[in-house]
Amino acid sequence: xxxxxxxxxxxxxxxxxxxxxxxxxxxxxxxxxxxxxxxxxxxxxxxxxxxxxxxxxxxxxxxxxxxxxxxxxxxxxxxxxxxxxxxxxxxxxxxxxxxxxxxxxxxxxxxxxxxxxxxxxxxxxxxxxxxxxxxxxxxxxxxxxxxxxxxxxxxxxxxxxxxxxxxxxxxxxxxxxxxxxxxxxxxxxxxxxxxxxxxxxxxxxxxxxxxxxxxxxxxxxxxxxxxxxxxxxxxx
Ligand SMILES: [Zn+2]
Numbered sequence: 080x081x082x083x084x085x086x087x088x089x090x091x092x093x094x095x096x097x098x099x100x101x102x103x104x105x106x107x108x109x110x111x112x113x114x115x116x117x118x119x120x121x122x123x124x125x126x127x128x129x130x131x132x133x134x135x136x137x138x139x140x141x142x143x144x145x146x147x148x149x150x151x152x153x154x155x156x157x158x159x160x161x162x163x164x165x166x167x168x169x170x171x172x173x174x175x176x177x178x179x180x181x182x183x184x185x186x187x188x189x190x191x192x193x194x195x196x197x198x199x200x201x202x203x204x205x206x207x208x209x210x211x212x213x214x215x216x217x218x219x220x221x222x223x224x225x226x227x228x229x230x231x232x233x234x235x236x237x238x239x240x241x242x243x244x245x246x247x248x249x250x251x252x253x254x255x256x257x258x259x260x261x262x263x264x265x266x267x268x269x270x271x272x273x274x275x276x277x278x279x280x281x282x283x284x285x286x287x288x289x290x291x292x293x294x295x296x297x298x299x300x301x302x303x304x305x306x307x308x309x310x311x312x313x314x315x
Contacts, residue, residue: 088304092297099286099293106286108296109144109168110279111162115272121163121175125131128265129157137182139164148174150181157182169272173280176266177287180258189257195250200254202247209241213305217312234309238302239266248295255291 082090118238119127125139138156141164142148148160163171215221216233223231263281263314266272272280 085304085307088300088307092300093310095293096297099290103146103286105180106283107170110173110283111168113169113279114167114278115172117171117271119168119172119271120165120167121126121171122165123161123167123264124172124177125157125159125273127269128176129182131265132179132186134182134186137186139166144199144260146174148178150178150185152181152192155252156171156183169276172272172276173262173283174265174287176262176271176280177258177284180261181254183261184254184258186215189254190292191250191253191257194242194255194302198243198247198250201243203244205240205243205245205247207254209237209244210305212237212240215310217309232309232313234312236270238305238309241302241305245295245298248291248298251291252288252295259288 122139122141129135129137129139129254134208136155138154140156140158142158142160144160145162146160147158151158156174159175159178163174165171181192183189196233196273214235216237219233221233221234223236225284227230262284263277266280269276
């Protein structure tokens with residue numbers, strides 16, 4: 080069977096995303112039922128961390144679903160999924176501490192988080208409009224003729240717009256890794272987890288980080304694929 084380079088790129092992206100999400104679910108299921116000795120639930124750990132960091136204006140709330148945990152900077156809320164909120168497993172403690180890591184980043188005005196938040200509206204536009212503009216450009220074959228004589232196609236414009244969404248995925252990486260590092264340092268410092276439990280928490284958070292790496296890699300591959308296909312079209 081002959082596979083075109085652009086199709087291979089698409090397949091690699093999909094495989095990376097699937098592998099990372101499968102690995103996260105496996106790791107999560109492993110540590111979801113391993114109780115941490117201290118007996119604190121995710122919500123209690125979040126409360127203890129925010130108190131230890133002197134953060135008084137951030138709330139803790141429960142959201143539905145599995146692995147839906149996040150920090151909402153607009154409402155200043157650490158949103159924990161039901162099982163993380165109520166359970167005292169190593170996974171629950173690790174995830175709750177990670178989300179508090181984001182709250183601390185917000186509190187300290189951590190620059191990559193600020194940049195990432197500023198990108199959100201543009202990244203949403205980029206992921207919605209980028210590819211349709213590229214397809215429209217290919218369909219209509221429209222070009223802009225610049226005053227310096229060079230030609231810029233509508234498809235190229237679409238690729239640049241799509242690139243903003245990719246930039247967002249890339250900026251997400253240091254933000255996520257930093258939140259996990261902060262979480263592990265605090266869990267050790269506050270004595271919330273012991274040495275062996277910390278290893279489990281680190282594995283859990285590394286598995287979560289890998290899903291962001293896979294998402295960024297697959298987005299970059301998608302962008303390279305567009306550039307490749309666009310190059311082929313303009314050569315015709
Ligand atoms: Zn995160």
